[in-house]
Amino acid sequence: MDKMTIPRRHFLVGAAGTVCTGAVVGSGAGSALAQDTALPDYVAWKEPGAFIQHSENTLETLRGEIGSVVTPNDLLFVRNNLPSLTEDDVGDPEAWTVSVEGVSDPREITLAELKGLDVAQVASVLQCSGNGRGFFEHETSGSQWLTGAAGNVIWTGVPVASLVEALGGVADGVQWMTGTGGESIPDGIDPLSVMVERSVPIAAHEQALLAWNLNGEPLPLAHGGPLRLVVPGYYGVNNVKHVKRLAFTEAETQAKIQQSGYRIRDVGVEGAPDQPSMFEMNVKSWVTQPLMDASSGRVLVMGVALGGTEELATVEVSTDSGATWSEARFTGPDLGPYAWRSFVIATDLEPGTYRIASRATTVGGASQPEDFPPNHRGYGHNGWSAHAVDVTVS
Amino acid sequence: MDKMTIPRRHFLVGAAGTVCTGAVVGSGAGSALAQDTALPDYVAWKEPGAFIQHSENTLETLRGEIGSVVTPNDLLFVRNNLPSLTEDDVGDPEAWTVSVEGVSDPREITLAELKGLDVAQVASVLQCSGNGRGFFEHETSGSQWLTGAAGNVIWTGVPVASLVEALGGVADGVQWMTGTGGESIPDGIDPLSVMVERSVPIAAHEQALLAWNLNGEPLPLAHGGPLRLVVPGYYGVNNVKHVKRLAFTEAETQAKIQQSGYRIRDVGVEGAPDQPSMFEMNVKSWVTQPLMDASSGRVLVMGVALGGTEELATVEVSTDSGATWSEARFTGPDLGPYAWRSFVIATDLEPGTYRIASRATTVGGASQPEDFPPNHRGYGHNGWSAHAVDVTVS
Numbered sequence: 001m002d003k004m005t006i007p008r009r010h011f012l013v014g015a016a017g018t019v020c021t022g023a024v025v026g027s028g029a030g031s032a033l034a035q036d037t038a039l040p041d042y043v044a045w046k047e048p049g050a051f052i053q054h055s056e057n058t059l060e061t062l063r064g065e066i067g068s069v070v071t072p073n074d075l076l077f078v079r080n081n082l083p084s085l086t087e088d089d090v091g092d093p094e095a096w097t098v099s100v101e102g103v104s105d106p107r108e109i110t111l112a113e114l115k116g117l118d119v120a121q122v123a124s125v126l127q128c129s130g131n132g133r134g135f136f137e138h139e140t141s142g143s144q145w146l147t148g149a150a151g152n153v154i155w156t157g158v159p160v161a162s163l164v165e166a167l168g169g170v171a172d173g174v175q176w177m178t179g180t181g182g183e184s185i186p187d188g189i190d191p192l193s194v195m196v197e198r199s200v201p202i203a204a205h206e207q208a209l210l211a212w213n214l215n216g217e218p219l220p221l222a223h224g225g226p227l228r229l230v231v232p233g234y235y236g237v238n239n240v241k242h243v244k245r246l247a248f249t250e251a252e253t254q255a256k257i258q259q260s261g262y263r264i265r266d267v268g269v270e271g272a273p274d275q276p277s278m279f280e281m282n283v284k285s286w287v288t289q290p291l292m293d294a295s296s297g298r299v300l301v302m303g304v305a306l307g308g309t310e311e312l313a314t315v316e317v318s319t320d321s322g323a324t325w326s327e328a329r330f331t332g333p334d335l336g337p338y339a340w341r342s343f344v345i346a347t348d349l350e351p352g353t354y355r356i357a358s359r360a361t362t363v364g365g366a367s368q369p370e371d372f373p374p375n376h377r378g379y380g381h382n383g384w385s386a387h388a389v390d391v392t393v394s
Numbered sequence: 395m396d397k398m399t400i401p402r403r404h405f406l407v408g409a410a411g412t413v414c415t416g417a418v419v420g421s422g423a424g425s426a427l428a429q430d431t432a433l434p435d436y437v438a439w440k441e442p443g444a445f446i447q448h449s450e451n452t453l454e455t456l457r458g459e460i461g462s463v464v465t466p467n468d469l470l471f472v473r474n475n476l477p478s479l480t481e482d483d484v485g486d487p488e489a490w491t492v493s494v495e496g497v498s499d500p501r502e503i504t505l506a507e508l509k510g511l512d513v514a515q516v517a518s519v520l521q522c523s524g525n526g527r528g529f530f531e532h533e534t535s536g537s538q539w540l541t542g543a544a545g546n547v548i549w550t551g552v553p554v555a556s557l558v559e560a561l562g563g564v565a566d567g568v569q570w571m572t573g574t575g576g577e578s579i580p581d582g583i584d585p586l587s588v589m590v591e592r593s594v595p596i597a598a599h600e601q602a603l604l605a606w607n608l609n610g611e612p613l614p615l616a617h618g619g620p621l622r623l624v625v626p627g628y629y630g631v632n633n634v635k636h637v638k639r640l641a642f643t644e645a646e647t648q649a650k651i652q653q654s655g656y657r658i659r660d661v662g663v664e665g666a667p668d669q670p671s672m673f674e675m676n677v678k679s680w681v682t683q684p685l686m687d688a689s690s691g692r693v694l695v696m697g698v699a700l701g702g703t704e705e706l707a708t709v710e711v712s713t714d715s716g717a718t719w720s721e722a723r724f725t726g727p728d729l730g731p732y733a734w735r736s737f738v739i740a741t742d743l744e745p746g747t748y749r750i751a752s753r754a755t756t757v758g759g760a761s762q763p764e765d766f767p768p769n770h771r772g773y774g775h776n777g778w779s780a781h782a783v784d785v786t787v788s
Contacts, residue, residue: 068550068610069515070464075610116694119738121463121726154726156462216462216469300510332515332548335727344513 042084043222047074054143057083061148066288066304069332069342070123071151073215076223079128079149081196081257082183084222085242089184093218093226098210102248104168111227114210118162122209123154123335124232125306126239129262129278132372132381138267140378147286147387152304152340155230157211160246164205174248177205179229179240197255198238200231200279202248207232207338210243232338233309235278237262264375271376281308283368284382285315285343285360293392299349301328303358306340310362315343321355322370322385328358349393357388436478437616441468448537451477455542460682460698463726463736464517465545467609470617473522473543475590475651476577478616479636483578487612487620492604496642498562505621508604512556516603517548517729518626519700520633523656523672526766526775532661534772541680541781546698546734549624551605554640558599568642571599573623573634591649592632594625594673596642601626601732604637626732627703629672631656658769665770675702677762678776679709679737679754687786693743695722697752700734704756709737715749716764716779722752743787751782 039046040056052060059078061071090096094112128149130142143149160177164170181196200208209230212219219225224241231238237257252258252273260271262278269275285305305315316325328345335341343358361367372383381387433440434450446454453472455465484490488506522543524536537543554571558564575590603624606613613619618635625632631651646652646667654665656672663669679699699709710719722739729735737752755761766777775781 066610067607067612068548070548070610072466072610116689116692118740119694119696119725121736123727154462154464156726213461216460216464216466218461295510298510300513302513331513332550333517333727333729333733335729339727342515346512 042086043078045074045220046076046078050075051077052148054145057081058143058149060143060145061151063147063286063288064291065148069152069304069335069340070215071153073153073217073220073223076126076151076153077128077149078222079143079236080222080241081237082181082194085183086221089182090221090226090242096226098227098243099245100163100167100247101245102171102174103164104171107167109163111212114158114163114227115212117166118158119156120159120209121154121156122207122230122232122338123152124230124338125150125152125281125340126236127151127281127306129235129237129379130377132387133378135381135383135386136374136378138374138378140376142377149236152306152335154215154335155209155211156213156216157209157227157230160205160208160210160229163210163246164248170202170248173250175202176200176249176252177202177208178245178247178249178253179238179243180245180247181240182242182244192255195255196237196240196257197253198240198258199249199252200234200238204231204234204238204279205248210246233280235262235281237278262377262379264379267374267376269376278379281306282380282382283307283310283312283360283362283366285358285368285384286387287317287356287358287389290356290391291389293394294349296349296351296393299347299393300344301347301356301358302331302342302344303328304340304342305358305360307337307360307362307366309337310364310366311337312341313361313363315341315358315360317343317345317347318357318359319347319349319354321388322357325359351394352392354391354393355388356391357384359384436480437472439468439614440470440472444469445471446542448539451475452537454537454539455545457541457680457682458685459542463546463698463729463734464609465547467547467611467614467617470520470545470547471522471543472616473537473630474616474635475631476575476588479576480615483576484615484620484636490620492621492637493639494557494561494641495639496565496568497558498565501561503557505606508552508557508621509606511560512552513550514553514603515548515550516601516624516626516732517546518624518732519544519546519675519734520630521545521675521700523629523631523773524771526781527772529775529777529780530768530772532768532772534770536771543630546700546729548609548729549603549605550607550610551603551621551624554599554602554604554623557604557640558642564596564642567644569596570594570643570646571596571602572639572641572643572647573632573637574639574641574647575634576636576638586649589649590631590634590651591647592634592652593643593646594628594632598625598628598632598673599642604640627674629656629675631672656771656773658773661768661770663770672773675700676774676776677701677704677706677754677756677760679752679762679778680781681711681750681752681783684750684785685783687788688743690743690745690787693741693787694738695741695750695752696736696738697722698734698736699752699754701731701754701756701760703731704758704760705731706735707755707757709735709752709754711737711739711741712751712753713741713743713748715782716751719753745788746786748785748787749782750785751778753778
């Protein structure tokens with residue numbers, strides 16, 4: 001039986017009002033309805049009806065599905081650069097090996113060994129670089145994500161710092177931590193053109209994990225199991241799935257995904273290594289309720305906000321398209337600097353139409369801009385205006 | 395397709411070593427093997443193979459299944475005093491009503507209205523009063539729970555304090571908060587003899603919620619959906635499922651479950667209202683890994699610890715049956731005073747047999763005793779000795 005068939009059928013589809021809210025992912029620019037098409041086999045265990053399916057490898061969580069500070073596995077978005085590994089590909093997961101290079105004592109180490117080395121749990125936002133792409137006004141290639149290429153999850157794994165220490169420390173001259181995914185590369189294709197290999201600045205290894213558990217469950221293959229490199233605070237692409245190699249290197253990888261992919265540049269410009277790479281996430285927030293309509297009187301405006309790699313200071317909400325702002329209250333546990341926080345504010349709205357926006361600010365003073373400048377691939381959108389929702393109050 | 399069929403089959407059953415660890419719930423006193431019998435229909439969405447099924451209404455999470463600070467819904471134990479409501483019983487969940495009494499403005503309020511009033515998220519341990527009953531040496535009636543009638547979850551709901559404020563405050567003379575479950579009572583039975591109606595001291599309303607969401611999913615019926623009274627820090631029975639009535643009262647309910655049930659008394663003594671009731675949880679911890687065997691050398695000892703209603707100060711671990719102790723390290727996010735925390739300590743063990751124990755202490759100085767005194771129904775066991783595991787290192 002599907003995990004939530006009973007409660008879902010009952011609690012979402014059974015409640016007409018909730019269907020309206022739950023099925024709409026935005027309003028104004030970028031509205032979209034849930035798709036009732038079946039999910040691909042490799043993610044068939046996920047919640048049916050909770051996603052927009054952009055492609056076989058990309059599932060977006062509906063904006064109204066975010067109901068808690070932790071995103072359950074079956075509501076978490078999916079974005080795979082290459083097809084996910086299968087059980088046959090992986091074999092015995094405990095025997096999965098990762099080659100650790102660029103340390104004093106380089107070696108291959110199994111998942112079973114990693115589990116005996118050290119353990120930590122970190123809550124972090126997992127977010128695709130292109131989350132919000134659908135809000136740009138210029139044309140962009142790639143999935144037209146709105147808000148749902150993001151989730152907040154708890155990883156369990158071995159701290160990379162503990163692994164490095166056990167292997168004698170990093171080699172001299174190292175500037176990057178490079179992770180390589182274990183996906184197979186089709187014959188006849190230049191591996192560098194398609195392989196998932198990413199380098200992040202060496203400092204990021206201090207908060208990184210090699211993770212085998214997602215929200216208390218063995219890390220599903222669709223999310224990079226049996227072992228994934230997790231770099232809290234960094235965009236999704238840096239969190240290399242099915243990680244087979246962890247190398248501390250003097251230079252960035254030559255893979256296309258690093259050299260020209262995931263680079264911020266002006267519209268029409270080719271990607272190049274001298275452009276900013278999609279490393280640390282920026283401050284961002286969005287409203288998750290209401291999304292379309294509400295009854296007049298007391299209306300709770302709820303949402304989520306992240307600081308990237310910084311703690312959040314405040315989230316403000318506007319019901320008049322940014323003319324005036326009021327500070328919202330955080331709800332629920334603070335899961336640390338890499339997690340998102342849930343927020344709520346009670347408003348009193350008469351019948352009419354309202355453009356409701358949210359704007360987050362970090363303790364370091366970084367704040368969401370009204371608009372985010374266009375860039376060729378549509379990365380990193382955190383403009384509060386485009387993320388606003390138009391709500392009809394009656 | 396079952397939610398975790400792919401990852402589970404692959405990651406647990408596929409790994410012989412993990413099967414040994416995962417399938418054993420204790421060692422020494424109270425060992426038990428996982429049961430492969432099918433789960434009852436109303437919880438068929440849960441993880442097969444992760445539970446000991448004590449009865450139709452009681453599922454215990456295997457000790458080795460705890461792999462994260464938050465317990466996923468499909469690994470959460472089940473203990474229902476009466477059969478769970480069905481979808482047909484509930485109808486439209488948004489129209490579910492709870493009668494709020496003993497306030498200035500008593501009224502029936504729907505779930506939809508509650509959702510518009512206020513919202514909070516609280517992480518708390520949900521634990522049956524009889525968790526650990528199987529560790530008592532005297533004979534007790536009831537499910538012989540070991541460690542698995544407990545989980546750590548995140549609830550979303552309306553703070554009872556906000557509801558009370560909206561209804562003008564509690565009436566004069568009120569000393570108790572009384573919740574009544576919506577289960578139907580068979581004809582011909584005195585309702586007081588079976589109904590789930592519990593009273594807790596009025597002060598507990600300050601941290602209580604009426605919750606509709608469990609770990610980001612609509613609260614499943616098996617766990618008290620569509621609406622449950624949650625009293626963080628209090629034993630499970632006080633968290634009334636399918637709550638239909640929330641009354642602020644001058645006296646405790648006359649229901650048997652309150653008057654004589656869930657009372658701590660000497661073995662052979664009848665339950666009575668003057669005996670301590672199972673309200674606030676006591677400080678407790680237990681090891682979740684290793685449970686049976688380990689390879690010599692570096693061995694990570696992991697577990698979970700709760701302070702009841704107090705923050706934890708320390709957890710110590712002994713590998714020599716309590717002769718010597720070393721302080722463990724907390725891993726992962728601190729979800730607040732009502733949640734449990736995960737801990738780990740690295741040990742260095744030569745081949746041999748070890749009795750491994752853990753002992754938690756709160757900031758207020760409450761600490762687990764070596765032994766917990768026998769009591770008639772086997773409630774509240776937090777003795778560190780009985781919770782220890784015998785591990786063979788080879």
